[in-house]
Amino acid sequence: xxxATTGGTQHRDYVAQLGSSDPDEVYGALRTxxxxxxxxxTKKALYVRLDVVAAVSAVLASAATGVASRIQATAIVGSxxxxxxxxxxVAGGAVARGVVAALVRQLEAGTxxxxxxxxxxxxxxxxxxxxxxxxxxGAAEDALVxxxxxxxxxxxxxxxxxxxxxxxxxxxxxxxxxxxxxxCVSEARQYMVANTGxxxALVRQLxxxxxxxxxxxxxxxxxxxxxxxxxxICAALAEVGDGGVAAAVVRLARADDAHxxxxxxxxxxxxxxxRVLAGGDVQAVVVPALVRLVREPAGDVDAVQALGYVCHxxxxxQAAARAAGAIDALVGRLAAAWAAAQxxxxxxxxxxxxxxxxxxxxxxxxxxxxxxxxxxVDAGAFGHIVRAxxxxxxxxxxxxCLCARYIVRSVAICRxxxxxxxxxxxxxxxxxxxxxxxQATAAATLVNLLSDFSPLRADALRxxxxxxxxxxxxxxxxxxxxxxxxxxxxxLVNVDDATRAAVVDAVGMPRLLALSEGADAALREHAxxxxxxxxxxxxxxxxxxxxxxxxxxxxxLLAALAARPDTPADRPALVHALYLANNIVVRSxxxxxAVAAHVPLVQAVVAHVESRAPEVAVAALxxxxxxxxxxxxxxxxxxxxxxxxxGVPQVLARLLADxxxxxxxxxxxxxxxxxxxxxxxxxxxxSPDDTT
Amino acid sequence: xxxxxxxxxxxxxWEGKMSEVPIAKSDLNQLIMNYLIIEGYKDAAEKFSxxxxxxxxxxxxxxxxxxxxxxxxxxxxxxxxxxxVNDLNPDILDTDPRLYFHLQQQxxxxxxxxxHAEEAxxxxxxxxxxxxxxxxxxxxxxxxTMALLAFDFGASGGNGVAVGGLLDFAHRQKTANELNAxxxxxxxxxxxxxxxxLLQLLAxxxxxxxxxxxxxxINNIVSAVLSDPAAEHxxxxxxxxxSASASTA
Numbered sequence: 001x002x003x004a005t006t007g008g009t010q011h012r013d014y015v016a017q018l019g020s021s022d023p024d025e026v027y028g029a030l031r032t033x034x035x036x037x038x039x040x041x042t043k044k045a046l047y048v049r050l051d052v053v054a055a056v057s058a059v060l061a062s063a064a065t066g067v068a069s070r071i072q073a074t075a076i077v078g079s080x081x082x083x084x085x086x087x088x089x090v091a092g093g094a095v096a097r098g099v100v101a102a103l104v105r106q107l108e109a110g111t112x113x114x115x116x117x118x119x120x121x122x123x124x125x126x127x128x129x130x131x132x133x134x135x136x137x138g139a140a141e142d143a144l145v146x147x148x149x150x151x152x153x154x155x156x157x158x159x160x161x162x163x164x165x166x167x168x169x170x171x172x173x174x175x176x177x178x179x180x181x182x183x184c185v186s187e188a189r190q191y192m193v194a195n196t197g198x199x200x201a202l203v204r205q206l207x208x209x210x211x212x213x214x215x216x217x218x219x220x221x222x223x224x225x226x227x228x229x230x231x232x233i234c235a236a237l238a239e240v241g242d243g244g245v246a247a248a249v250v251r252l253a254r255a256d257d258a259h260x261x262x263x264x265x266x267x268x269x270x271x272x273x274x275r276v277l278a279g280g281d282v283q284a285v286v287v288p289a290l291v292r293l294v295r296e297p298a299g300d301v302d303a304v305q306a307l308g309y310v311c312h313x314x315x316x317x318q319a320a321a322r323a324a325g326a327i328d329a330l331v332g333r334l335a336a337a338w339a340a341a342q343x344x345x346x347x348x349x350x351x352x353x354x355x356x357x358x359x360x361x362x363x364x365x366x367x368x369x370x371x372x373x374x375x376x377v378d379a380g381a382f383g384h385i386v387r388a389x390x391x392x393x394x395x396x397x398x399x400x401c402l403c404a405r406y407i408v409r410s411v412a413i414c415r416x417x418x419x420x421x422x423x424x425x426x427x428x429x430x431x432x433x434x435x436x437x438x439q440a441t442a443a444a445t446l447v448n449l450l451s452d453f454s455p456l457r458a459d460a461l462r463x464x465x466x467x468x469x470x471x472x473x474x475x476x477x478x479x480x481x482x483x484x485x486x487x488x489x490x491x492l493v494n495v496d497d498a499t500r501a502a503v504v505d506a507v508g509m510p511r512l513l514a515l516s517e518g519a520d521a522a523l524r525e526h527a528x529x530x531x532x533x534x535x536x537x538x539x540x541x542x543x544x545x546x547x548x549x550x551x552x553x554x555x556x557l558l559a560a561l562a563a564r565p566d567t568p569a570d571r572p573a574l575v576h577a578l579y580l581a582n583n584i585v586v587r588s589x590x591x592x593x594a595v596a597a598h599v600p601l602v603q604a605v606v607a608h609v610e611s612r613a614p615e616v617a618v619a620a621l622x623x624x625x626x627x628x629x630x631x632x633x634x635x636x637x638x639x640x641x642x643x644x645x646x647g648v649p650q651v652l653a654r655l656l657a658d659x660x661x662x663x664x665x666x667x668x669x670x671x672x673x674x675x676x677x678x679x680x681x682x683x684x685x686x687s688p689d690d691t692t
Numbered sequence: 693x694x695x696x697x698x699x700x701x702x703x704x705x706w707e708g709k710m711s712e713v714p715i716a717k718s719d720l721n722q723l724i725m726n727y728l729i730i731e732g733y734k735d736a737a738e739k740f741s742x743x744x745x746x747x748x749x750x751x752x753x754x755x756x757x758x759x760x761x762x763x764x765x766x767x768x769x770x771x772x773x774x775x776x777v778n779d780l781n782p783d784i785l786d787t788d789p790r791l792y793f794h795l796q797q798q799x800x801x802x803x804x805x806x807x808h809a810e811e812a813x814x815x816x817x818x819x820x821x822x823x824x825x826x827x828x829x830x831x832x833x834x835x836x837t838m839a840l841l842a843f844d845f846g847a848s849g850g851n852g853v854a855v856g857g858l859l860d861f862a863h864r865q866k867t868a869n870e871l872n873a874x875x876x877x878x879x880x881x882x883x884x885x886x887x888x889x890l891l892q893l894l895a896x897x898x899x900x901x902x903x904x905x906x907x908x909x910i911n912n913i914v915s916a917v918l919s920d921p922a923a924e925h926x927x928x929x930x931x932x933x934x935s936a937s938a939s940t941a
Contacts, residue, residue: 031775038778039785039792042822075782082786084826121783167751167879214880345831 011036011046018055023066026059030072037079044083053080053090057097067112074103074115078122081129091129100132101140107147113168116151120175127182133189145183145196151176152201170212177202177218184225194226194233202226203240206248213257220252220263227270234274237267246271250281253289258296262303265290269310272317283320286310291324294333294361301357304333308361315368322365322372330362331379338387352393359388359399363406373410381407382421389426394435401430401441408448414456418449424456424463431468431484436477443472443483450487452494461499465491466506473507478520485515485526492533497540504534504541509548516561521569528561528576535583542588551591555598558584562604566616578605578619585626596630599642606646610655614662621668624648628675640676649676701907703920721746727885730876732759750881758875765868770799773871781878791874793823793830797837798867801858804840813841 014036017029033052036043059065059073077099080090094100103126106119123144126132133141151172180198184190205219223245227234237245245267252264268286271277287310293303307326311318321327334355341351362381366372381403388400404423408414418424427449430442446465450457472484491503504512512534515527534541546554561577564570585595595601605627608620628643643649655661655669721744728737729748734755741748757780764773774795777784785792796819803812816838824834840858857863873883891913898909908918 034782035775035778038782039789039796040819040823041826042818075778079782079786118782166749167754170880212880214878340829345828347828350829 011043012050015047015050015052015055018052018059023064023069026065027069027072030056030059030069030076034072034075034079037076041083041085044080045086048080048083048086048090052076053093053099054097057094057099057102060099060102061097067115070106071112071115071118074106074118074122077103078118078125081122081125087125088129088131091126092131094126095132100126101143104140104144104147107144107151109150113172117168117172117175120151120172120179124175124179124182127179130185133183133185144179145193148176148179149196149198149201152180152198152205170215173205174212174215174218177205177215177222181218181222181225184222184228187230190226190228190230190233194236199223199226199233199236199240203237203245203248206245206252213255213260216252216255217257217259217263220249220260220267223249224263224266224270227267227274229270229273231274231276234271234276237271238276246277246281250277250285253285258293258299261289262293262300262306265293265310266302266306269306272310272314273312279314279316282310282317287317287320287326288324291321291326291329294326294329297336301353304330304354304357304361308357308364311361311364311367313367318365318367318369318372322369322375326365327362327372327375327381328379330358330365331376331381331384333358334362334384335380338384348393352391352396355388355391355393355396356399359385359396359403363399363403366403367406367409370410370412373407373413376407377413377417382417382423386422386426389423389430394433394438397430397433398435398437398441401427401438401445405441405445405448408445411451411453414449414451414454419455423449424459428460428463428465428468431465431472436475436480439472439475440477440479440483443469443480443487447483447487447490451490457491461502466503470506470508473511473515478522482520482522482526485523485530489526489530489533492530492536494537497538500534500537500541501544504544509534509544513545513548513554513557516573517557521573524570525572525576528573528580532576532580532583535580535587537587539588539590542584543590546584546588546591551594555594555601558595559598559601559604562601562608566608566611566613571613571616574608575615575619578608578616578623581605582619582623582626585623585630592630596627597642602627602642603646606643606648606651609648609651614665617665618668621665621672625668625672625675628672643676649673652676698903699905700921701905702922703908703918706908706918718746723886723890726882727887729755730872730882730885732762732872734759751879754879758872761875762868762872765795765798765871766864768802768805768864770795770802777871777875780875784874784878788874789823789827790830791870793820793827793833794867794870796820796823797833797858798864800837801840801863805859809841816841 011033014029014033017025018033020026020029033047037047056073056076059069060077065073077090077094081087081094083090100123103119103123106115107123111119180193180202183193202219202222206216206223223237227237249264249267249271252260253268255261255264265286268277268282269290272279272282272286287307290303290307290310293299294307296303307321307330311321311326337351337354337358340346341348362376366376385400385404385407388396389404391397391400404427408418408423423445427442427445430438431446433439433442446460450460450465469484469488472480473488475481475484488503488507492500495503507530512527512530515523516531518524518527531545534545548554549557558577558581561573562581564574564577566574581595581601585592605620605623608616609624611617611620624643628640652669652673656666656673661669721740725737725740725744725746725748728740729750729752732755734752737748737755738752740746741752757776761773761776761780764770764776774785785795800812800816800820803809803815816834820834820837824831837858876883894910894913901907902909906921908921910916911919
């Protein structure tokens with residue numbers, strides 16, 4: 001270990017000694033530098049500034065360098081690569097100077113075992129940086145994979161030897177497996193590694209090494225990295241070995257060692273998300289195991305992330321998580337993180353990691369279930385959320401917003417606890433946050449919080465919600481624009497004329513109309529939805545909508561919106577457009593006849609009556625009914641002639657004769673037929689409420 | 693619960709029940725081997741392995757390395773211990789900032805013990821302070837250690853302030869144990885032997901049982917002799933809290 005020095009002169013001397021022609025001097029300097037940098041970020045940064053990477057690279061490149069010096073030099077590279085501040089630069093420098101290639105050569109068969117181990121450690125540390133993989137190039141990477149697979153495939157010790165050689169072999173095997181895990185950073189690399197046949201070797205390893213828990217944990221870590229978000233590899237894992245990997249990981253989720261349990265649960269979570277692992281095992285074994293890991297005081301934050309991951313979009317797994325006590329465990333974790341972050345010695349970075357993971361996992365666990373949301377509120381989640389909405393870290397604020405968003409999906413909670421929790425003011429304030437992620441998630445939370453039955457709507461408007469939402473419609477990030485428009489759309493449901501006018505004035509009717517024709521499908525959906533809501537409740541709304549561009553241009557727009565093809569991306573906007581036309585016919589005395597007589601518009605509507613998508617067909621049928629009813633009393637014959645000329649009665653008869661027609665469409669067809677046969681006033685045109 | 697409502701188990705009954713519990717000799721041997729390996733008694737472990745026929749998958753040679761490191765810490769040669777650890781496995785101290793800090797802290801304590809105050813101060817500034825900056829959770833311990841310099845404990849020992857305990861040789865043992873546990877974990881071995889935990893479990897179980905029954909208790913874990921409850925009945929405070937409950941009735 002270097003002694004305390006002044007000005008770094010001594011350290012500079014050590015670096016200079018690396019170029020000496022005296023091997024003993026070189027060895028001494030290497031050993032001193034190694035013992036200085038290991039464990040010390042300051043010394044790592046100092047030596048990197050002194051360009052030790054170049055000097056060590058030269059030592060490794062020299063054929064005259066002996067094994068003992070190579071081991072020291074290799075250890076230095078590995079330690080420097082672990083530097084939080086300089087690690088990436090070290091990796092880049094190591095690649096540029098051929099160090100990575102040299103380390104890979106040091107893995108070749110016949111190399112001194114201690115040097116192989118040191119090389120593996122250094123490569124594992126270097127692979128934490130994308131610079132290592134990206135710049136290493138195909139040949140070096142192929143060589144690395146080949147050498148590592150050679151170590152895994154060889155039976156030297158196999159992790160089960162009872163000799164000194166066997167024990168060290170288990171360590172080398174562990175490092176090789178960890179390198180495989182680090183290689184799987186993308187789907188392409190997952191396939192590249194899987195295609196080498198390493199899966200079979202890893203699965204055999206899993207079955208053979210109960211005695212070496214670190215090797216077992218490393219093997220599971222590699223399998224988790226290989227299978228993450230990859231359905232094909234997950235399916236392959238289910239086929240491999242005796243009973244597949246699934247049975248093994250479920251068993252290991254109950255292992256004594258916490259690391260083995262964690263990584264087994266991560267593999268199981270991957271298999272579950274790709275629908276390869278039976279739901280029963282996930283709910284009965286994996287989820288409770290993860291909850292226990294989350295509860296451990298010094299528990300890895302990876303366990304929290306894995307819990308959120310396995311619960312994502314799976315109501316049954318979320319229910320199992322609730323039953324296992326996940327909600328209390330996650331809220332407890334938040335409380336512990338706050339407590340640890342207090343005072344002069346709190347670790348802000350650690351708190352941010354913990355809080356982000358806990359909020360995201362908690363939000364996922366409660367995302368689909370009312371009882372879970374209530375349990376979260378009872379456990380005190382709102383207190384943590386409100387506190388986190390004002391935190392300095394944007395990731396914490398965003399994660400807290402997401403958690404709140406899922407909790408306030410509950411109508412009951414919106415009406416009661418949310419109002420008392422003090423969520424509204426900070427959320428409205430976050431619409432002006434410096435982070436677009438925070439803005440987007442805050443807007444999405446307000447979408448749920450300010451639905452038409454919420455007592456917070458009036459307060460939100462008084463807090464200046466409208467100008468903030470209007471400003472976000474010009475934001476750079478698409479998610480911000482979409483969520484802001486979505487919030488505007490929801491604000492227009494079941495409101496009085498004055499509020500409706502205020503919302504429309506803040507956003508601008510011309511802007512809404514322009515967004516309804518824009519290129520972004522999600523923006524079109526919410527814009528047309530907002531227009532539908534404007535026209536839903538009163539004639540004043542319809543009149544304001546039509547007045548913006550004038551009747552001919554508005555009808556032309558309606559016809560264009562209704563004529564869009566029915567694709568999955570455009571279907572929501574199409575449905576809104578059909579109901580928009582229907583609402584104008586129903587609510588507006590001034591424009592009813594014009595809509596009913598607009599041939600392109602009516603043609604476009606009629607074309608969707610036979611849509612295979614029930615929601616589109618029902619919307620079109622409502623519109624046809626309203627048009628038919630609107631024709632009565634004015635020019636009954638002309639309106640009905642248009643519909644008959646378009647063959648509507650025959651279409652309806654054909655639909656009714658179809659035994660496979662969904663019930664909701666059948667009902668609407670009958671109502672439509674009544675309207676066509678009925679010439680006395682309105683009656684079938686009241687539009688269904690929009691509460692989405 | 694009063695003495696009269698407790699279940700009474702005689703010595704004969706107890707011994708009878710114990711003889712029904714199957715305990716394999718091999719399990720007992722494993723426990724002993726586990727203790728010898730983790731605590732570092734290499735020669736004893738090798739001899740025991742020969743005599744019992746018990747094969748262990750642990751590399752007995754690694755015990756020697758581990759004990760040399762442990763001895764270095766116990767002798768106050770922290771620098772030497774760190775160098776040996778880095779030779780054995782450079783990842784241990786690079787990935788365990790708390791352990792590394794404790795070793796550096798121990799080195800600082802040794803400098804203070806030897807009366808090298810200036811060198812200690814320089815070492816604290818150059819090595820410990822930056823480490824504490826990066827790991828704020830360690831700053832509290834650093835603060836306590838720096839108090840040794842502030843109050844000039846030196847080789848003369850403490851003056852009653854709590855931080856003086858850092859200068860005790862027991863602190864070296866604590867640091868040595870922490871390092872030993874890390875070395876064991878790096879080789880997939882348990883961090884602690886099972887025997888002490890079993891004895892703690894025995895003591896806890898007896899405390900729980902004291903509230904519910906009178907039974908042949910083990911009062912001396914060295915001799916492990918079962919006391920005869922008939923001989924101890926009506927002897928207030930016969931070495932157990934549960935007996936005292938008879939007097940509170």
